[in-house]
Amino acid sequence: MAPYLLRRTAFLLGSLVAAAALLFVLLRLLPGDPANALLSVGATPEQIAAARRQIGSDLPLPEQFGSWLAGLARLDLGISFVSRLPVGPEIAARLTVTVPLTLLSFALAVAVALPVGFVAACRSGRWYGLLLNGISQLGIAVPVFWIGMLLVAVFALRLRVLPAGGFPRDDWAEPGRALTSLTLPVVTIALVMSASLIRYVRSATLDVLGSDYLRTARALGESFAGAMWRHGLRNASVPVISILGIELATTFLGAVVVESVFTLPGLGSMLVKGIAEHDYPVIQGVLVVSTFAVLVIGFAADLVQRLVDPRLRAHVGGGRP
Amino acid sequence: MASKFAGVVAALTLALAACGSGAGSAPAGSSAKPDAGATIEIGSLYEPQNLDNTAGGGQGVTEAFNGNVYEGLFRLTDQGKVENLLAESHEVSNDGLVYTFRIRKGVTFHSGKALTAADVKNSIERVIAEDSQSARKSNLKAIASVEAPDDATVVVKLSSRSISLVYNLSYVWIVNTAAKDLATGEDGTGPYTLGSWKRGSTLSLKRFPGYWGSQPANGGVVFHYFTEATALNNALLTDAVDIVTSQQSPDALGQFTGNPDYKISDGHSTTKLLLAFNDRKAPFDKPLVRKAVAAAIDDAKLLQSVWAGHGSLIGSMVPPTDPWYEDLTSLDRHDVELAKKQLAEAGYANGFRFTLDTPNYDPHPTAATFIKSELAKVGITVDINVITADEWYTKVYKNRDFAATLQEHVNDRDVVWYGDPDFYWGYDDKQVTDWVTQAEQAKTAEEQTELLKKANRKIAEDAASDWLYLYPQIVVASSKLSGYPINGLNSQFYAYGIKKG
Numbered sequence: 001m002a003p004y005l006l007r008r009t010a011f012l013l014g015s016l017v018a019a020a021a022l023l024f025v026l027l028r029l030l031p032g033d034p035a036n037a038l039l040s041v042g043a044t045p046e047q048i049a050a051a052r053r054q055i056g057s058d059l060p061l062p063e064q065f066g067s068w069l070a071g072l073a074r075l076d077l078g079i080s081f082v083s084r085l086p087v088g089p090e091i092a093a094r095l096t097v098t099v100p101l102t103l104l105s106f107a108l109a110v111a112v113a114l115p116v117g118f119v120a121a122c123r124s125g126r127w128y129g130l131l132l133n134g135i136s137q138l139g140i141a142v143p144v145f146w147i148g149m150l151l152v153a154v155f156a157l158r159l160r161v162l163p164a165g166g167f168p169r170d171d172w173a174e175p176g177r178a179l180t181s182l183t184l185p186v187v188t189i190a191l192v193m194s195a196s197l198i199r200y201v202r203s204a205t206l207d208v209l210g211s212d213y214l215r216t217a218r219a220l221g222e223s224f225a226g227a228m229w230r231h232g233l234r235n236a237s238v239p240v241i242s243i244l245g246i247e248l249a250t251t252f253l254g255a256v257v258v259e260s261v262f263t264l265p266g267l268g269s270m271l272v273k274g275i276a277e278h279d280y281p282v283i284q285g286v287l288v289v290s291t292f293a294v295l296v297i298g299f300a301a302d303l304v305q306r307l308v309d310p311r312l313r314a315h316v317g318g319g320r321p
Numbered sequence: 322m323a324s325k326f327a328g329v330v331a332a333l334t335l336a337l338a339a340c341g342s343g344a345g346s347a348p349a350g351s352s353a354k355p356d357a358g359a360t361i362e363i364g365s366l367y368e369p370q371n372l373d374n375t376a377g378g379g380q381g382v383t384e385a386f387n388g389n390v391y392e393g394l395f396r397l398t399d400q401g402k403v404e405n406l407l408a409e410s411h412e413v414s415n416d417g418l419v420y421t422f423r424i425r426k427g428v429t430f431h432s433g434k435a436l437t438a439a440d441v442k443n444s445i446e447r448v449i450a451e452d453s454q455s456a457r458k459s460n461l462k463a464i465a466s467v468e469a470p471d472d473a474t475v476v477v478k479l480s481s482r483s484i485s486l487v488y489n490l491s492y493v494w495i496v497n498t499a500a501k502d503l504a505t506g507e508d509g510t511g512p513y514t515l516g517s518w519k520r521g522s523t524l525s526l527k528r529f530p531g532y533w534g535s536q537p538a539n540g541g542v543v544f545h546y547f548t549e550a551t552a553l554n555n556a557l558l559t560d561a562v563d564i565v566t567s568q569q570s571p572d573a574l575g576q577f578t579g580n581p582d583y584k585i586s587d588g589h590s591t592t593k594l595l596l597a598f599n600d601r602k603a604p605f606d607k608p609l610v611r612k613a614v615a616a617a618i619d620d621a622k623l624l625q626s627v628w629a630g631h632g633s634l635i636g637s638m639v640p641p642t643d644p645w646y647e648d649l650t651s652l653d654r655h656d657v658e659l660a661k662k663q664l665a666e667a668g669y670a671n672g673f674r675f676t677l678d679t680p681n682y683d684p685h686p687t688a689a690t691f692i693k694s695e696l697a698k699v700g701i702t703v704d705i706n707v708i709t710a711d712e713w714y715t716k717v718y719k720n721r722d723f724a725a726t727l728q729e730h731v732n733d734r735d736v737v738w739y740g741d742p743d744f745y746w747g748y749d750d751k752q753v754t755d756w757v758t759q760a761e762q763a764k765t766a767e768e769q770t771e772l773l774k775k776a777n778r779k780i781a782e783d784a785a786s787d788w789l790y791l792y793p794q795i796v797v798a799s800s801k802l803s804g805y806p807i808n809g810l811n812s813q814f815y816a817y818g819i820k821k822g
Contacts, residue, residue, distance in 0.1 A: 036714035044459055048719070050452050083371040083520075084504050090520060149551075156559050164555035166545060169523045263552045265521030272548070273521070277370075278711055 008302070012295050019291045020072060020284075024065050027280050033057070034081050034278040055081040057280075068284065077285035082277045087285040091267065095289075097167055098259070098266035101182055102252045105189035109251075110244065113194040117201025121209060124202075133202065139195020144254060148188040148261040155184060165263035185262045189251055200243045204236040211235070238309050245301025249294040358540035359821040361802070364553045364562035366569060367812065368546035371504040372518070374494060375453045380731075380812045384566060385524055385544050388815045390431075391494035391509035394422055394441065394475075395487055399806040399815065401642040401733075403488050407436065407495055407510065417482040417764060422475045428533045430497040431507070431514045438469035443498040445477070445490075456732075460489045463761075482762035484769045485734070492811075512537045512817045522546060526816065537817035538804055557583070557797060563821065564798035564805060566814050569683075571628050577797050587631060588807035590794035591640050591733035594688060596677075596787040598725045601747035604673055605725060611784035613663035617699045619655040623691050624790040627684045631793035637781040638736040640791050642810060644766065645736070645773035652781040653788070660699045672700025678717055678726040681707045685727045688789060692727075718745045729792070733811055736773060737761070739780045748785040 035051040052058045056067075071078050077087040116132055123129035156164035162184050168177045208214060209232070217227035256268030263269070267286055274282030306312045369381035388396060394408035409423045428436040445467050448455045463483040468476045479486070500508035507515050512532045516525035525543040528536060545562050547553040550570035556562045558576060568574065568585075577583040596618070598605035605611055624632050635641070636649035664670060679689040686707060693703040708716065717723045740757025742749035753776045760772035780786075794809050804818035 031709075031712055031715075033711065033715055036711045043454075043456070045719075047454060047458065051454060054452065084373075084376055085371060093519075094521065152555060157555060160559060163561060164559045165547075165552050166556065166561060167522055169517065169519055169525065169543070171519075260548060261552070263522075263547050263549070263556075265519060269521055269548065 008299060012299055015295055016288070016292055017069075020069065020288055021065070023284055023287050023291075024068065027283060028061060030278075034280060036278070057081070068281075072288065077288070078281035080274075080279055080282050082279045082282075087281050090270065090282075091285055091289055094265060094267045094270050096171055097182075097264050098252070098255050098268065100178075101185055101189070101255055101258070101264065101266060102248070104182060104186045105193060105251050106248050108186055108190035109193035109197055109247070112190065113197035113201055116194070117198040118205050120198060121202045121205035124206065132198065136195045136198040136202075139192060140199070142192070144188060144192045145257050145261050147191055148184070148258055151184050151188055152261070165261070167264050181262075181264070185258050185264060188261075189254060189258055192254075193247055193251055197243070197247060201236075201240055204239050205232075208232045208236045234308060238305060241305045241308065242301055245298055248301075249297045252293055252297075253290060355538070355803075355820040355822045356540075357538060357820075361539045361542045361564070361816060361819045361821060362562045363542055363544045363564050363566060363814070363816065364547060364556050365544055365566045365814075366547055366550065366553060367566075368521070368544075369518075369524070372507055372515070373503040375447050375450070375455045376504060381546075383812045384809075384814045385526070386494070386507065386509070386511075387492075387813045388511060389513045389526055389542075389817065390507050390511045390515060391496065392511050393491045393493050393495060394424075395491040397488070397491040397810060397813065399808045399810065399813075401644075401808070401810060403491055406491075407441070408490075411487070417484075417762070418479045420477045420479070420486060422477070424473045424475060425533065426473065428510050429531050430500075430510055431529055431531075432497060432500070433531070434497055434499065436495065436510055437472045438475045439472075440498050441475045441495055442467045442469040444495045445475075445493055447496065448493050457489060457492045460485065461493075482764075484761060484763050484766065488734075513542070516541065516543075538820045539816070542816045542819070554797075557799075560799070563802050564796065564819070566796065567809055568795035568797050571631065574629070574631075574795070574797070582800055584798050584800045584802075586796040586798070586807040588794040588796065588809065589640060589642050590792045590808070591642060591735075591810060592729050592731045592792040592794075593635070593638065593640065594684065594729050594789040594792065595727070596688075596692065596725060596789055597728055597746045598786060599721065599723050599747060600749065600785060601721070602724065604667070604669060604675070607667050608783045609663050609667040610669065611787070613660040613667065613669075613699065614696065614701070615653050615784045615787040616656045616663065617660035617701070618692055618695045618787065618789070620653065620789050621655065623688060626691065627687055628790075628793055631795060633791050633793075635788060635791045637777050637788055638730075638739065638786070639773075639777045640733065642808060643734055643736070645770045645777060647774055647777060649778065649781045652778075653784075657698060664699060664701075669700075672702065674702040674704065675724040676704045676706050678713065678723045679705050679707050680713050680727065681709055685729075688727055721745055721747065731812075736777050736780070739776065739785055746786060748780065748783075750779065750783065750785075753779050 033052075034055060034057050035048050056064065068078060075088070077091065079085065080087055120129050120132040120136070124133070152164050155162045163181055167181045168174060172178045213231055214227055217231055218224065222230070255266055256271060258264075259266040259268035260272060267290070270282065271286040274286060365381070365384060367379070367381035367384055369385060370379045372382055372386065374382050374386070392406050394406060395403050396406040397403055407425050407428060409425045411420055411422045413420055422441070424436065424438050424441060430436060445464070447453065449458060449461050449464055463479045463481050463486070464477060465480040466478045468478075470476060477486070495510060496503065497508035500506070505518070510533070512529055512534065513526035514529045516527040518524045523543055523545050525541065527541045545556065547556065550573060553562075553565055554570065554573045554576065557565055574585065577585055596614070598611050600606060620634050624634065634650050636651065636653040639646045664672065677689055677692065679685045689703075689705045693705060696703050713726070713728070717726050737757050738744045739748050740754045742754060756772045756776040760769045760776070763769040763772060794807070796805065796807050796809070798805060801821055802819060804820045806813070806815050
């Protein structure tokens, strides 16, 4: 296990640096000058030049990249071009919204998708099995912002039981209020996410249901539930876990859209604003942190999979990265 | 197994529902009489970038802080008048080059320090400093020196007359010289102090007990920032905010019209939508061609389709809140036959083709499509080139590499740009340049007004640009609210007069 962990960590760090370099280059390929975003009509050429000097966008690119990487190594994400405030602390503040949003959505989606997918598989021939399958298909097809707007229209504008958006000024000082603000966004993400998860759970369960070992277990006198519990679930969970890892990462990234719909001061809205303002340090900072999160989640999913499936552990040094 | 999971789901659903109903059932307090302790919740689309208006704080910080947290020597009222604020009086020398300001006594900064002339001097110098990013910097270029001979007197010396100096000083915040961290904090003299700023979300202002003037009519204000008009309107509909500083979604007005819970105020903005020609280059170097294009476009129809009856036509660059406003719509009539005749006269009987650089945000793309169809009727082909705001600055504003462009010009008193032949649109008329220069050096406001009226008329006659329309400034508020500004000149939003109940 130790060499595997070491190898996996090195791979993670390598990916992160490669991603950082790619990000830096791609951003610089965009047309336009970040200094422009700072000024308004009437700005003199001297003011534009001064702005460029202040934010350092007049320096040669390798130098800019070098100083940014050096900062990253010290966990310093730099200073925003636009606000002139450090990027790191703002990302940290925004994570207090995005991380709970992601985790709650994920938990809710899993809590819905596992039983529903299971039932949809066990009862795939019955009308409600078909219905569940149909609903999940629909959920995959509908865009997430539309679901968000629909929920706002019903629960905020018509029934007035939940806020239409925003987040308490004092953050989590009153957890109840913070949770209230997150309710609709969480349900929105969870709905969309569980729709696709249900399908994975359903097909993994169907595979298990048709397997020889389950039939053998039943033949040896085990009840359906007993056979499922002892042999079926563990087998069905292997592919589901790797999907869960991907889904968790997708939720984190998908928060961008949902945060905009619900005006949440999270990482997503920070990224959108950063892009609009050509604020490279902000864009780079948010994307590096997101990349890191996605890599770590993938890593964690791999580890859990190995814990669940002894076959993966037996092949250390085998084909898996 | 399935039932076990179902239990978890039910528990989660209940938990979410429970915390939901808790806060949802707490409606905004609605008492019958005005409540001086009430907090006013303000919804806005313009979050400050930072809190320093000389370091790129932008429109948002002006809205939140001007007159509320920081004060100038003078105040520009919502009606467009300039009155004394931190200046008690001022004198101008006969040659118009020396201004002596008397500073109000008994004023203290939020930190407790007393206001002195040295702070005023330092504050003016901050705006005109080399690294200043103030949008007003170029307006103050006539300032040669600022002195503070004693604690209550400031003397500003000019290199040339500048009749707008007093007006321009209404944008110069008086900041405590000793203040640090102005990008995230403040030390002004206004009726409010900064409570907290949660970036991406809210900015709150608290009453300043030591304020020299009368206390605000409310207990404090909170600016709630939105990135999208729909979310902002939803917040107003659900009582999360009491007032929206500037309604930017005309489609949404229907939700509030005729509803007794809301009041819609139609004020004057200073934002003009321009079809700006590159006056240096053919075919738009010919006034006749520009006039033909202007005549071919039905501005009223465009305004109706974008703003559904709000906003107005002005026929030139000057909005009604500028002292030198004149209704010049008669110089910009919609007349397709005239347009055809003028095109023929200019040698373009068969029309021509040009590229219209169009910023990618509303209302520019809509306007571009409309212009394209209008000009097709007189034989002109328009190629719409959609660009980002940033590309606009590089391509159009800096490199002047364009034939014509759409752009909103937000500032008041900005007709003077037509007197600068180096400005991006390249309008170069000796007479207009002279009038604008003389107007700034005028001895009296009347003289200034006369000269700028002449300049405004001349540019309209030359169709230096095509002024499509003046934006409306629409404030939507809960009908419980009163005392709020409705014109929002230059993005200001004085909050101290707002009453709730």
